[in-house]
Structures are given as structure tokens and as C-alpha cells.
Amino acid sequence: MLRELRMAHLALVDEAVLPLDHGLTMLTGETGAGKSLVAGALSLLAGGKADPKLIREGEDLAWVEGVFDLEQNEAALAACAGLGVRVGSDGVLVLRRELRREGRGRVLINGLVSSQALLEDIGGRLVAIQSQDQQRQLARPAFAREFLDAALGLDSELAAVRAAVAAHQAAAAALAGRQREVDFARRQQEIWSYQHRELVEMRLRDGEVEQLDEDLAVGRNARGLLEAAGRALQDLSDGQPAADALLGSAEKALAPLEQTSARLGAALRLVRDAEEAVGEAAADLRRFVDGLDIDPTRLDEWEERRAQYQSLCRKYQRDVPGLIALREELAQQLERQRSSVDDLRVLEDGLKAAAVEAATAAAALRKSRRDGAPNVARRAAELIRPLALPDLELRFEIEPDLYASGPIELDGSRCRLTGNGADLVRLRVRTNRGEAPGEVGAIASGGERSRIWLGLSVLADRQAERPLLLFDEIDSGLGMDNARPVAALLARLAEGRQVICITHLATVAVKGERHWVVRKAARGRRTVLAVTEVTAEERVQEVARLLGGSVTSAGPPAAQVAYARELLARPATSPATGI
Known part of the structure; x- marks a missing residue:
């Protein structure tokens, strides 16, 4: 898990430290406040592209650092050992990415200069960012196959x-x-x-x-x-x-x-x-x-x-x-x-x-997939329909991976053979009644893909291989009421793992075990970002702000504050999903 996220001179951030823990953490802020900067910082730690434009004006160096605790993550420890990365007896791994305005940046792993390729390999195992753009992986045959095999326990x-x-x-x-x-x-x-x-x-x-x-x-x-x-x-x-x-x-x-x-x-x-x-x-x-x-x-x-x-x-x-x-x-x-x-x-x-x-x-393996696929598709659809997708239908197409010179023959056809079998597995979806099923990338919108991915992740969640998950814009296009099941699924997914969700909806934000707020502030002639944790009354005020309506210098209206208290006091289980 990620114990602490630190950054300096990144965009509008002067310096920021975010202590983190297991469970579901919510990140909110006004539009344009820079909430997605946290996603950008985590992307850098996962080996994402580094743009010198991210460096704060007037600075020559920006950096982001993640302190990970791998003591309970045997899969990550084994991966580090296999890649030649030494992790101390306390299980702490520190990933650091430096961006320079001139010249090449640096990657440091536990204080030692390393390569971006190694950072991408290790960071990619520890951090998974699920933004709308990254939901395109749903259309990949490999994703559908991996999900189906995980859901069936094959x-x-x-x-x-x-x-x-x-x-x-x-x-x-x-x-x-x-x-x-x-x-x-x-x-x-x-x-x-x-x-x-x-x-x-x-x-x-x-x-x-x-x-x-x-x-x-x-x-x-x-x-x-x-x-x-x-x-x-x-x-x-x-x-x-x-x-x-x-x-x-x-x-x-x-x-x-x-x-x-x-x-x-x-x-x-x-x-x-x-x-x-x-x-x-x-x-x-x-x-x-x-x-x-x-x-x-x-x-x-x-x-x-x-x-x-x-x-x-x-x-x-x-x-x-x-x-x-x-x-x-x-x-x-x-x-x-x-x-x-x-x-x-x-x-x-x-x-x-x-x-x-x-x-x-x-x-x-093919028989197990074909026998189990209809039930998995049904269960997944039932889980995802409450996420503002009432007409959702899912179907898995399992076809031979045909290859004339393939090493084996199955069902009368020569097939390619890999460690994953001899099948092509595709996920077909229908989001609106009366439409023909199609590839998820062509049928579903970005927000719909995010919610489909969320439901599939809950269904096929694998404890030993869980990275930190960050959801950005998963509630895009949703209202407060139909976002409740999304929040409930996020809470379920966060059981025993680390999930960060960037949201603009109060009904989602209240499900978090922790709540951070990104705010812009003026410091002299410059604008800076501040990331602070809100608890107790501060959290009530932030949830009330998320409820919308007129907000004066004195704060949100009393009715919104009262409703915010009510939302925060509700139990975690959602009647809409039974979760």
C-alpha cells in the first residue's frame, strides 16, 4: 500500500504531503482546483510520461515521491526480488521521479538511480489509474480473458x-x-x-x-x-x-x-x-x-x-x-x-x-470458460446495472485463436497455443435496449466504461495481486442518486485494499473512510494548491458544498449542511445494490 505521497513544485503545488492508509480515500475540490494533479503524480510513479510543463513556474526541478509498504504484499516483494530491487526488512519501498526543465529527469528507487523502464515495471504493479481514457483496455481480448479466468477461478x-x-x-x-x-x-x-x-x-x-x-x-x-x-x-x-x-x-x-x-x-x-x-x-x-x-x-x-x-x-x-x-x-x-x-x-x-x-x-480450459462465461456475464450485469446502466447486457465470445501453422488442433482447427490457452475472449456489451451488442469501446461512453470496469473489478477481485487503485471521473455524467450504487461498489472494492477516488458528488464522497480536499489559494502574487484532509465539521462543510446550491462566504446553507450530516451518518450498505 501507499503510505505517503509527496510532491514539490509540481504545477501549482509548492509542497504537499498526503499520508494514506488502507480503504477508500475520497479526493474533492472545486472545478479547476487541480484534483487531477494527484492522478498525475501517481501516473509519474507508475512510469507515465513526464512533461517538463508540469514544473512550477520559476522552478527548475519538480519531484514526486511515493512511500510504499510492501510488508504484506508477497506478490510485489517477489516481483521486486525478480527485478533485482532490494527492499528492506521493514518492507518499505520509495519510488521517486524528478522532472527537470532542462536536461533529463531522474528515477530513484530506494535512493538509487534507476531507469524509467524499471520504474514502469514496479510502479505499474503498485499503482493502477482508472481514468476514462484507460478504460479502453476493456476492449482488449487479453482483458476479457484475464477477467473471465479470474472470475471463474481457473x-x-x-x-x-x-x-x-x-x-x-x-x-x-x-x-x-x-x-x-x-x-x-x-x-x-x-x-x-x-x-x-x-x-x-x-x-x-x-x-x-x-x-x-x-x-x-x-x-x-x-x-x-x-x-x-x-x-x-x-x-x-x-x-x-x-x-x-x-x-x-x-x-x-x-x-x-x-x-x-x-x-x-x-x-x-x-x-x-x-x-x-x-x-x-x-x-x-x-x-x-x-x-x-x-x-x-x-x-x-x-x-x-x-x-x-x-x-x-x-x-x-x-x-x-x-x-x-x-x-x-x-x-x-x-x-x-x-x-x-x-x-x-x-x-x-x-x-x-x-x-x-x-x-x-x-x-x-476452453470448456471451463464456455461453461462458466454465461453465469459470469449474468452476475456482472446484475452488479453493474444499478450503476446507471439499467439495460446493460454482457456477453463473452470465446473463439479459437486460429492459426494454420498452429501447434495443436482443437475442434477440428489448428490454433495458436500460449500459456493462456488457445482462445480469443472478447467482451460484448449492450447498454441500451434494442441495440445489438458490440465492443465496449464502441458502445459505451467513457463514464459507462469506468463503471463497467468497476463492477468487473469487484467481481474478479484478487487479493494477492491488488495494486493501489485510483478512479478519476468514475461518476462523470451521474447525478447524486444514481451515483449511490457506484459509491457502494467502490467501498466494497476498497475492503482490504487501497482505493482513491476523485469525485464531484456528495453521495460518493461520503463513502470514503478518509476525505482530502484540493483548494487553490493566493500566496503573494502566486496561486498555490493546498491538499488537506478534512474531518469532523470540516468534512461536513465540504460535503455540503458538493451538494450544490448557493454557497456564501458564511458557507453552505443550513439545509445543505444538515443533509450533509445525514449522508455522513448513513450506514455503508446501499439498499440499491445490497452491498
Whole structure:
């Protein structure tokens, strides 16, 4: 609910603060006093168009601010959380709109600069302004459908449709995705087959390139390697003198002295270790020289094999492990392509089954709408006729939302399918006896549309989704007597919620739980607006003024004042509507 509405430098308003509460609040004032400015301020908080002309003369900045208490509004809190707007533990949300004469205005949500789009999303959930111009929504199929579903309480049917639609969309997406894969695979099959065959025939082995590089290095330098190994072997073992012979002679010289000197014993051990190492090195060199028999043909084979690896790595831009992985990937792609026909058939069957489920849910929803629509139309007409519409007739037309390429078939026709079903719902009205029913926008006047909307709102009121409602000109064209049922319905609609009504009729104003008056006043050379709450005797005087007749500087005539007291003392229930 809106706890407080504040504004400054807006049109004729210097500064104004309106504390508000649950229930029905009435706003009155003389013609031209600026009552609709409150509607304009709320429109700004709901994301409405900001006109710099609204800025008070002589000021560069105007602003309007709404302090909302969302503690008991779980739907609004969930919406804020979903939009990334943080609301404090106290549930307070402050929306502020600034208008500048030059440059762009600003939007602030809980003190943080935000966007108009976000303000429109959040503010539009918290404030609904029902002026004559906005009653055009009655002609929208979406409005008629939403009202009918709410009046019939079709939440479970709608939930079933939405679940079925989600399943159908998921099945369609899975099939479309697999079909794209299959189409791509078919185009790529020849390429994949060639690449896979090429990699298989190569008989790739991880580590083979490194072995080939080593073998080729040895083969290309065989003569030099033989000469170097031969010289080393000559020095170590086969030459005169050779290292092993010299070490043997040294060992013989030191062996008898091993026990006489620790240092000589240590030297002897080093000589023996060196003799052993030289022997092992000579044996390795001899094996290397004996085994180094390079066949030129084999060397060519190694060269060719290494070139094949190099060519494939360059072609596929991968190393050998990457080529092995690619070979496996291609094998899997080809296997998937071979099984794609079966996969598609399974997915197609799944989509058909999902379409049947969706059609069943949509058909159940359509039946509930068609079965319940006549009773809802009758109840709504009975509720609205006392609102100066004695000949009103309402009718709901429920037709298939035909679409040749629609995903489901209902009653022999292909239809569009959304989370709201497969129907077009239109509201047809007749306001005068003898006329043919037609669209509400073409048949009803602005005031009639407002009263029709009021009656429908009462019938389909949904506590969890209730924003603040502001009615402007709902009593337009009505007299005091035939406005009584309108006032009674407003009072009923305001039970447990917040409703503000701008009115010029006393019989409507007295139904409010609170009453605010907009007055013009002169301040120096300027005119300003003052918005004040009236209670007790002040309210009696304002209601008396609304009754009309001559009003002198001393106030309304005594008879009007007495009648005003009588109206304010009457109980809230209206005999005309039984509300």
C-alpha cells in the first residue's frame, strides 16, 4: 500500500504531503482546483510520461515521491526480488521521479538511480489509474480473458495449460536442435568419413613422432657417430695404452698398501670404481658400434612416416594426441549420424505426445470458460446495472485463436497455443435496449466504461495481486442518486485494499473512510494548491458544498449542511445494490 505521497513544485503545488492508509480515500475540490494533479503524480510513479510543463513556474526541478509498504504484499516483494530491487526488512519501498526543465529527469528507487523502464515495471504493479481514457483496455481480448479466468477461478486449469505448453516447447526445442545436428551431419558426412578414414589408416600412436625423431637423428649421423664411438672405445679399452689397463696397473700398485694407510685405501676404492665405470662405458660403446647398421631403405621409411605425421598435424592444426582425439570424435559423429533417424523419430513422437497433452489441457480450459462465461456475464450485469446502466447486457465470445501453422488442433482447427490457452475472449456489451451488442469501446461512453470496469473489478477481485487503485471521473455524467450504487461498489472494492477516488458528488464522497480536499489559494502574487484532509465539521462543510446550491462566504446553507450530516451518518450498505 501507499503510505505517503509527496510532491514539490509540481504545477501549482509548492509542497504537499498526503499520508494514506488502507480503504477508500475520497479526493474533492472545486472545478479547476487541480484534483487531477494527484492522478498525475501517481501516473509519474507508475512510469507515465513526464512533461517538463508540469514544473512550477520559476522552478527548475519538480519531484514526486511515493512511500510504499510492501510488508504484506508477497506478490510485489517477489516481483521486486525478480527485478533485482532490494527492499528492506521493514518492507518499505520509495519510488521517486524528478522532472527537470532542462536536461533529463531522474528515477530513484530506494535512493538509487534507476531507469524509467524499471520504474514502469514496479510502479505499474503498485499503482493502477482508472481514468476514462484507460478504460479502453476493456476492449482488449487479453482483458476479457484475464477477467473471465479470474472470475471463474481457473488457476488450476491455467497452471495445467502452462505446464503442458512448457513441455511442448521443450519437446519442440529438443527436436529442432536434433534436426539441426542431423542436417549439419548430413552435409558433413562425406567430409567426416574421409577424415576418419585418413586418420584410421595412419595408425596413429602417441609418442611415435618422438621415437622417429630420435631414430632419424641417429640414422642421419651414423658415420660420425661410428667414428666418435670407435675413438672413445679405443681410448677406454682397445688402445695401447687403454684406460682400463692403466687403471688395472694402478690397482695392483695400491692393493698391497690398503691396510697400511687409510688414505691409500680410499684412493684404491676410487680407482676400482673408475675401473668398473670404464668397463661399463666400453661395453655400451661396443654394443652401440655393433648395432649401428643403418639400412638406407629403412631411413627412407622413417623420413616418409615423419612427413606424414607433419602433414596431418599441419592440416588439422593439432598435435598427435589431438589427432587421436579427433579420430575418436569423428567416429562418434558418424555413429550419431547413423542413429539420427531413430533419434528423430523418438523426438517427433515425443512432440506429438506433448501436443496431445497441450491440446487436452487447452480443451479443458476452453470448456471451463464456455461453461462458466454465461453465469459470469449474468452476475456482472446484475452488479453493474444499478450503476446507471439499467439495460446493460454482457456477453463473452470465446473463439479459437486460429492459426494454420498452429501447434495443436482443437475442434477440428489448428490454433495458436500460449500459456493462456488457445482462445480469443472478447467482451460484448449492450447498454441500451434494442441495440445489438458490440465492443465496449464502441458502445459505451467513457463514464459507462469506468463503471463497467468497476463492477468487473469487484467481481474478479484478487487479493494477492491488488495494486493501489485510483478512479478519476468514475461518476462523470451521474447525478447524486444514481451515483449511490457506484459509491457502494467502490467501498466494497476498497475492503482490504487501497482505493482513491476523485469525485464531484456528495453521495460518493461520503463513502470514503478518509476525505482530502484540493483548494487553490493566493500566496503573494502566486496561486498555490493546498491538499488537506478534512474531518469532523470540516468534512461536513465540504460535503455540503458538493451538494450544490448557493454557497456564501458564511458557507453552505443550513439545509445543505444538515443533509450533509445525514449522508455522513448513513450506514455503508446501499439498499440499491445490497452491498
